[in-house]
Amino acid sequence: MTDTLISVKNVVKHYTRGKQRVEVLHNLSLEIPKGDFVALMGPSGSGKTTLLNLIGGLDQPTSGEITIGGKRIDGMNSGQLANWRASNVGFVFQFYNLLPVLTAERNVELPLLLTKMGGSERLKRANVALEIVGLKDRARHKPKELSGGQEQRVAIARALVSDPELLVCDEPTGDLDRKTADEILTLLQRLNREYGKTIVMVTHDPKAAEYAKRTVHLDKGTLQAQAA
């Protein structure tokens, strides 16, 4: 039996917008084993990003349980969640979300600032992460000096640098052309296969989903079919 890394049980999530209560996820349950690469697909408003945010500890469910790596995160306060995220999850966004004032190397170093690591060790690790994504020679470049694909590689290096078990990716290729998107997806696939990272990726793109080991479909806040 495969070890479960992510366990989502009977999760409900609703938002209040003005006087209106919007229920986004309805009693959703999902299990993702360690080392899996899951693509979350579904139409806009289906709750993909909301589920990803809950798995990544960026938001809290209205009710239900979320357990990651054996640890319940649904009851954590914001400080505990911040600490948990720092050492357990790497994030990759559609628009890269690099800090424009920092070089690639310094952007990758950011998660390590929260550790007790010394300055030279932090930069060494940042450069190793950049080497994994093939951008060591661009370490001193600022985001505006990089292409979209290179920026996303820097973002992946930042997600990797603290060696988390889980990577959550929200439309990581949504802003890239096909060729660059394939390169990024190949990189994610490599991270999953060679480095054993568990990856949960939200995407609209069926071609992107093909790089995942399996695809989970959401519609109107409920789980549909799971395709291998």
Place this chain on the structure above:
Amino acid sequence: MKYFNLIWSSLWRKKTRAWLTLLSLICAFLLFGLLQALSVFFSAGADFVGASRLVVQSRVSFTESLPIRMLPEIEAMPGVKAVSHDQWFGGVWGENEQLFVFANDPERLRITYPEWKMSDAEWAAFKNTRTGVIAGRKAAEARGWKVGQKLPIKSNIFPKKDGSMAWEFDLVGIFDGIDESWQAQTLGLYINREYFAEANQFGSGFAGVFNVVLDDPQQANAVAQAIDAKFLNSPNETKTQSEKDFNKGFFAQIGDIGLIVSLILVAVFFTILILTGNTMAQAVRERIPELAVLKTLGFSNGTVTALVLIEALVLCAIGAIVGMLLASFAITGLAENVPQFFGSVRTNATVWFQAFLAMIGLALAVGLPPALKAGRVKIVDALAGR
């Protein structure tokens, strides 16, 4: 220190805006340093320590002349070695160049101001020439005056008996100071009081202020009190103080300098507060998605709040240090060039400490609201652009 690179880079995110904000802070603290140094100087209490000479003026104001008949009475008091008098003449050179001209008795001047160095021949010429004038070396050099030439000087206070404000004097001597400090003060002129008293329209009975040389500087306070007590309840009540305090009073005539300085500083800091506060708030608003990214990576609310607050602190600290250093240089220059008035004005430890408090206060006022806002950023909303 590990966050320094992040804070420093964020500070210079928009270079032009950062420079302009920094320049406004530097200007604010430059003004703070200059004005606060003057305020501390003017707010200090009476200081008789080391005073070997006192100045006796009218209790009402030093612009109110004291009668010359008081001179022998003061001279006869215990502890008094010598007395001279200075009548402000209000001299104007050329079109509208203000001169420091005083009417004095040559012999008494020489005795009471041994710091002025001039040849015996020149002192004698000053004594024997009714229309004689002696000029300080700096005053003479600045205008190319030579001994022997006539100096047409207008008075903006005293008309001659014929009603004319135009006076003419013979330059009979150029005096220097005995040391560097006094040499720097050779900006004034002395005219012969005898001629002035005879020729001016208002008469000869007034003396301006009295300069009192003491037998013992340790007795300065006691002698000052004795002089003031002697003329208490007379038509000419006096205020006796050290030369340093008298020079302060020269400027204090324009009002309560401490209050004026405080009001200017409040206005300056309020303006800077609004400008810098608005800039900081705008800078944080622009960076909300970036702050959300930091939080996503695991930075806590407190860390993000602290980062923004430290950013404001660093900016204010740079502005304060540079501004205060410029103020110190300016004050030193002022003290060296106008030592008779500003010789003891300093941006001392008190002023630096006040600047430190002002800097902390300003940093908190401009940094805390955006820092708290940054700490409250909700990751999910900020990343979604809500």
